[in-house]
Amino acid sequence: MRPPPPSPPEDLEERTLREEIHRLREENRRLQARNDRLSGLLAISKFWSAEKDFNILLSMITQETCRVLGADRGSIFLLDPERRVLWSTVSKDLDRVIEFDAGKGIAGYVVQSGKVYRSDDVYQDPRFNREIDQETGYRTRNMICAPLRTMKGAMLGTFQVLNKGTGNFTAEDEEIFLALSAQAAVAIENAMFYRELTSTRDRLTRELRARFGFQEIVGASPLMQDLLSMARRVCDSSVNILITGESGTGKDLLARTIHHNSNRAQHPYIPINCAALPETLLEAELFGIERGVATGVDRREGKLELAHRGTLFLDEIGDMSLAVQAKVLRVLQDREVTRVGGKSPLTVDVRIIAATNRDLEAEIAAGRFRRDLYYRLNVVHLHIPPLRRRPEDIPILIDRIYRRVCKREKKSLRGFTAKAREALCHHPWPGNVRELENEIERAVALADPNGFIDVGDLSFLAPPRSNRHHHAGSLPEVVEGVEREMIREALVKTKGNKSQAARLLGISREGLRKKMKRLAIEG
Template sequence: MKKLYEEIVERVGVGIHAVDREGKTIIYNNKMRDMEAMDKEDVLHKDVREVFKFQENQSSTLLKSLEHGEEIVNVKQTYFNNKGVEITTVNHTFPLVLDNKIYAAVELSTDVTKMERLMRQKRTQTKTDFTFEHIIGNSNEIREVISLAKRATRTNSSVLIIGETGTGKELFAQSIHAESERANAPFITQNCAALPDSLIEGILFGTTKGAFTGAIDSPGLFEQAQGGTLLLDELNSLNIALQAKLLRVLQERKVRRIGGTQEIAIDVRVIATVNEDPIDAVANNRLRKDLYYRLAVVTLFIPPLRERVGDIPLLVDEFIQKYNQLFKLNVKGVSDEVKEFFETQSWPGNIRELEHVIEASMNLINYEQIIEFYHLPYQYRKKIDVNQTVVTPDFAVVSTIDNQTNLSDQLTHFEKKLIEHYLQLHKNHITNTAAALGISRQSLQYRMKRLDIYVK
């Protein structure tokens, strides 16, 4: 059993560091050695005070737990190893008590060193990279969204941008900021899914020295974005409890740092993005309803690429020119076969996926000037089935094929007939119709508006 316990301690994916009553290390597992870039011989049976160095006025959470008999839960600690390398961990530390006597202290650690560096960088931008001129597309679908977004530049109201991954939500957010009266102020972005809750709160609202182990006086993103715009990407990934704090900041226009007592007035425009239907996010407790209504003063729904097929040739040309410059090539375009193939794909990754396909294809080109089907990545080439057959729907909505009408118009006609058919089947009940079609209620309403479908 002793051997089994030792093997478990060595293989577990959490850093384990234990000291005896004198503060000397008695357990120092493999994960902890990797996190601190130290050998077992450097630490084992040595006093932690002699091995590690801590910032001014700070001490080891292990020794604190050992001395006071306290359990310390989820505390961030920054310290230095014997080579002077800075390390940041989030720790759960507790004493080992037998017969009312403390014999040891144990610390379970998660490495957040890289995340801490990211937190310090804050990813601050004072100038955006994109404006509305960078948004490519002539389709009615994208033109309508651009028009609405431009109107939003005249005010300071919050904006909620809804769209699948890869549709260009951040591009719209940057464009709104660049053409607003806040253009010369900071534009700061934060992906809410990129960091754990233990760090994201401090990043958003700031920290006060002494709030927790390792905490310093640090302004949060709201303070850094003062006078400008704060983009909260993938807001539906933010913890519900933090969403409540965010709502309070938005309503009161004041922020309080973690551990602080002073409320700081802020003048920040918030733009948030979600990668799913917000109604679904609210229903599944991923987005607070009150926060949704507070943010959705202006709502932009970015259509997926499959709903703006007519823009694919423009996007393809743009990406070809981009990678011609990067790769020193002279590609002129794509073959008719590739163009037709692109227009029939569902593009779950949207514009980002299309760009990656172009980039991958141009990596396989030697001196050719046209991207042929055999240049495409393998996973796309294998999609073509030479024995494809035409499947007739189980309802009569397909008109006789008009050889004089282009593909886009015929697909639009079919889409309208299909939606009308399902609406009729479900007695114009929007929610049930959307479920039968396998799309969200909002997506169905958007399509109905675009196709001039009205129900009583």
């Protein structure tokens, strides 16, 4: 039988061309499928990265990976480095936690080696840990297990998928699984970090609420009961609050308490003393400043920005200049702040709590305070009564302050004598709670260990100095002498704290600074 005649050269070239076209089409389909797969993996990783709930994320990772690879089940085992165990947080269709030694089974091998591991028949694999199947009642046939590492290379645990729907897992499955495991590790690390931050934030919020709870404010008297009742009612409101009261009554404590018991408690509480800074510095502190406004000045956020979604406490608001008052009013009206030297306003969500020991209506009449700002701040008015108007609270305050000071100073005393306690309860306390605190701190410091605090330890019962009311000289000289003596005594009482001394004297810190300079008082 004769062989067929050879094909013409053009037929051979045509067949070769067709084969090449077919090969290129197949290669293009393969590349397109790979590109689609990679695009899908990218979309999955973005989806995972957006999820912050830890348990939901782990469930998403296992379910989506099983879907992509056609696996029946997935498990994530996290490493406890201190106990050296692996434990399962999520297993598909499994609620209970599984825990085993970090060196045991295929997962343990992956942790130790740091390499991906694929097994086509696990019951023939000496590394397989059959105890898990026995515990769960599940029958594993084949699996891929990959390490989960942090961005810095630390071992988080392992990720495994079990039982391919048809046949065994392939090298291509392994490649996809490694890519998904790497993205899963990043998402898990971020979720763990977020969970830790949230836990820390919640713990600190609880601690602050305990420290600044309303129960920490002594209020047995009817006046204080009414005040605290109103304060509780306005906690979760966003309205501005004006707190008034004499120096030393605890306006700052009430402001903090309102914030830490409000729905803004997880956001900043930013206090600023308006009397402690000159006008130009106060403006920069409140509104912030842009870089280059002056030589050597860097960009800085202001207190209003820092307090976004939280509370700004404006202490001594009555000492604020009219120019700064106008800018604060604009912020309250527009809810926008512009830094000094800036052009673009920034939106802020801030609750303002202001405090003063001045009569703002008298300040308005004198032209020193803006009426429109007063009404913006005075949406809710809380007035703290002076200590002399709530004598029921004094014994409670004495005991609470005494215990706190003794604990802080690690000093063991036997308490107050009856006469000392009576003297403390009947003293008028012009400096209010702050003066009472200073008096008890002084008495505890001077008292003999294991002894009683007696009337001789109380400064307001000490014999008056012979020259206190017998100054010689002209009236200005006598006034200067009295001022000098009162300032020095206030500084001694407050251990050199100028802000506290100023409050005790009923003047601003800036006013105290000027008087000290004029009277040549060091400190």
